[in-house]
Amino acid sequence: MNSFTLFKHSLFQLTDLHQAKKMPFWKVILYVVFLSIILALPITKQIFSIMQDIKSDGQEIAAKLPDFNITDGKLKTASGAKGFIYQTNSIIFTFDPDGKRSLNDVTADSVGNAVGLGFLQDEFVVSLPNSSAADSLLGTNQFEVPYAKGTLDGLNSTDLKKALDEASVPFWIKLIVFVVTLYPTFINLVINLLMIAIGANLYSKIRLYKLRFLDCLKISTYCATFPVIVSSILHFINRSFDDSFLIVFVSLLIFFFATRTEERQNPPLA
Template sequence: MNSFTLFKHSLFQFTDLHQAKKMSFWKVILYVIFLSIILALPITKQIFSIMQDIKNDGQKIAAKLPDFKIIDGKLDTATNVEGFIYQTNSIIFTFDPEGKRSLSDVTTDLVGNAVGLGFLQDEFVVALPNSGAADSLLGANQFEIPYSKGSLDGLNSKDLKESLDEASVPFWIKLVIFVFTLYPTFINLIINLLMITIGANLYSKIRLYNLRFLDCLKISTYCATLPVIFSSILHFINRSFDDSFLIVFVSLLIFFIAIRKEERKEPPLA
């Protein structure tokens, strides 16, 4: 018996899944990683879609940019250029060469999950949505890059437009994003499998099946295959779907079916 055979049984023949107790533990871990990859796919696709939306919205904004250049620590434009605010699905952009707005104004403009970007009179600013993720990962959700530091010297509207038109996400960045998505998915699946195993082990004790905790863990892992696949499909349809209950509940039902062929102990005599 191997993982591929058990995978097929997990889709069509639940009663043979009790043989998973004979699998090596390291093979079971590899199978958990395989299930985690299935669960991570819709989340990764969502992140890539957001990145593509930001790129497309950036190109729309670039098309509306007037001619400008950052030189000697200043935002240089024609004398008749006026500031503007332009909103897309993912970006709220501010262009203010007249000094009428500040970082706090850009932050106040934020709606939903949109990112605030702004070329102000003296600095370039970034304002991220107010969520715990930005604070925990980056230490803040607002960033200022003063032109006086010289890091943006020479930047102009023409080069910016060309860069956005040619921009693409390298494969290695996509791979890094996938790995970072896979890690929390793997941990969450481990927690769900432990919950399933606790329930499965309790059921096997009540029903007098001769199964150890580790046996229940191995069988439960393969019983979770179909719920994981269904959860992944539902995530493609509904991004906010919470899959934990579905995985735990359905996996337990499949476990109850899977161990029917297991030997049972003789009940104690009264």
């Protein structure tokens, strides 16, 4: 018996999943990683879609930019260029060469998950969506890059538009995003599997099956295959779908079917 055979049983022969109790524990761990990868796929796709949206929105905004350049710590624009505010699905952009707006104004414009960006008179500003995670990681959700520091000297509208047109996400960035997504998915799945195993072990005790907690955990892991696949599909359809209840509940039902032929202990004498 191997994990591939048990994978097929988890889809077509549920009553054979009780044989998972014979699997080496390290193979069960690898199978949990495999299930985590399945769950991480829709989340990773969503992140890539967001990154692509930001790129597309950036190109849309760049097309509306007037000619400008940053030289000697100052923002210089073409004669008659006027400021504007432009909103897309992912970005709220401010171009204000006249000094009418500030970082706080750009932050106040941000709604939902949109990122606030602005070329103001004296600085380039970034305002991230309000998030306790961002605050704890970065210390703030507002960033300022004064032109006077010279960091942006040489930047101009032509180069910016060209950079956005040619921008692409490198493979190693995609790999990092996937690994970062996989870690919390793995932890969450392990927690769900422990909950399933606790319920399965209690059921086994009531039914007087000769199953240890570790046996229940091994069987439960393979019982979770079908609900994990269904949850992943539903995540592609509905991003906000909460899969924990589905995985725990359906896995327990499958465990009940999978262990119907388990050998029972003799009931204790009264």
